[in-house]
Each structure stands twice: as C-alpha cells, then as structure tokens.
Amino acid sequence: MIAALPMYDMPGLRDATDALWTAIAARLRATGVDAPEMLTRSDELYEIWLRPDLLLSQTCGLPYRTKLHRHVTLVATPDYGLPGCPPGMYCSVIVARDGTPGDPARLDGARLAYNDALSQSGWAAPLHWAGQRGIRFGELVHSGSHRASAQAIAEGQADLAAIDAVTWRLLRRFEPWTSDFREIARTPPSPGLPLITAPRQDAETLATAVDAAITDLGHDTRTRLGLTGLARIDKTAYLSQPTPPSPEDYLKSLGI
Helix, strand or coil, X not given: CEEECCCCCCHHHHHHHHHHHHHHHHHHHHCCCCCCCCCCCCCCHHHHHCCCCEEEEECCHHHHHHHHCCCCEEEEEEECCCCCCCXXXXXXXEEXXXXXXXXXXXXXXXXXXXXXXXXXXXXXXXXXXXXXXXXXXXXXXXXXXXXXXXXHHHCCCCCEEEEEHHHHHHHHHHCHHHHHEEEEEEXXXXXXXXXXXXXXXXXXXXXXXXXXXXXXXXXXXHHHHCCCEEECCCHHHHHCCCCCCCHHHHHHHCCC
C-alpha cells in the first residue's frame, strides 16, 4: 500500500505533513488497516493516483472530474478554513504585481501564467472569472506550478496568475518576495482538493481516520498546515463544475 499527500507539501511543511500522515496511519492501524510507515513523494502524480494499491492521496478537482473519478473512490475533502468559503471549499486568488490596475477593462489582453491545463485553481477558475468580466488573455505562460506562476509575474514574464488560496497563504508565509504582489480578486468558492483511494478500499474507514487524526494533531501543527477539519462533499459537486477548454483551444477561440 502507498499513501501520498502532495498538493500542499512545501519543503517548509514536510515535517508537519509527515506528522499528519503518522496520525492518520496510527488511526488506520487501530482498525486493522495495513498503512505504510512513510508517504510516497514523487512528481509522477497520475501514476500514484491510479495505482491499485493506493490507500490515500490528495488530488485536484479538475483531474478528478476529467480523468480520475471512474478509477478511484472519493474519501472526503480537507477543510482549510478559508475566509468566504464554506467547509471543504476553496477559491483562487487572482494576483499581480503591486500597482497593476484592478479595473477589468484595463486587464483585457493581460498575460496569464497558469500552472497546468488540468488545474481547477490555476486554469479553470481564472478562465471562468475572466469570461464573466469580458477579459480576454492575450498570452498564456505555462509555468508548471503555482509558485512558478507567481515567479513569472515577479520576473515580468506574465501579468496575472490565479493561485489556489491555500497555496497563496503558504507562499505569503514562506516567500518574502510575494509582498510585492497585490490581490486583484478572489474567485467564487468551488469544492476543494479531495482525498481519494483505490476502488477496493473502504472510504468511510479512511475518512473517519483522517477526521480523527486532524483532531489528534497538536494545535501548532494544525495551524501550520491550515487544517480545520474534514468535509463530506458529494461526488456530484465535483462533476458538475464546468470543464474549461484547453489553452490551445482557448487561444484559437480568440484568433490567436
């Protein structure tokens, strides 16, 4: 069996992430589940998510609804206590260099840095936000990560990026150079990053263990991770979210 918690596993938080897994694993072993001692850390996320021996991992809502939901079981959704978001929900923060105008009319043609075309927070959310305001992005900069999207703005390669609000909170804590950024807007809440397991695993046992483990964590560790609890968000809430066009199709639709 393997387990992975890759989505917010920043270097400065790895000891806290490991502590969370230790607490989850202890709860699972108490019910007879053979939980691994250590988390698997790899850049090959789809390989992890689709493994038949996956005990627990966290994924993003867009990969879940477009590629994973038929092959994995939804467990539950961690709640990070984000302002303006119901339990288990999150949003994207539209960020730019300090001094960038917030008037949508002046953002038309802006260069957008996006982490991945299968990112709810970095691609789907900003596309929906911009479309509602008549903003068309003039150039798309594929960065590979939320941190790299912010760096693209800092280095003048892009004008805007949409950063997962939990990641943005962490970047503001760990990366002093983000103090030169301003928040343009926050997108409407959508279902947060879900926990998943392989189809034959008992999702309810896993959810109960995770919920109890979050409580077991010390206050300082919970605060560092930003965790406040666990939410049960129905699968249909993820599948009902709109799926955006690919970056290539988006640019074609603008004649670019």
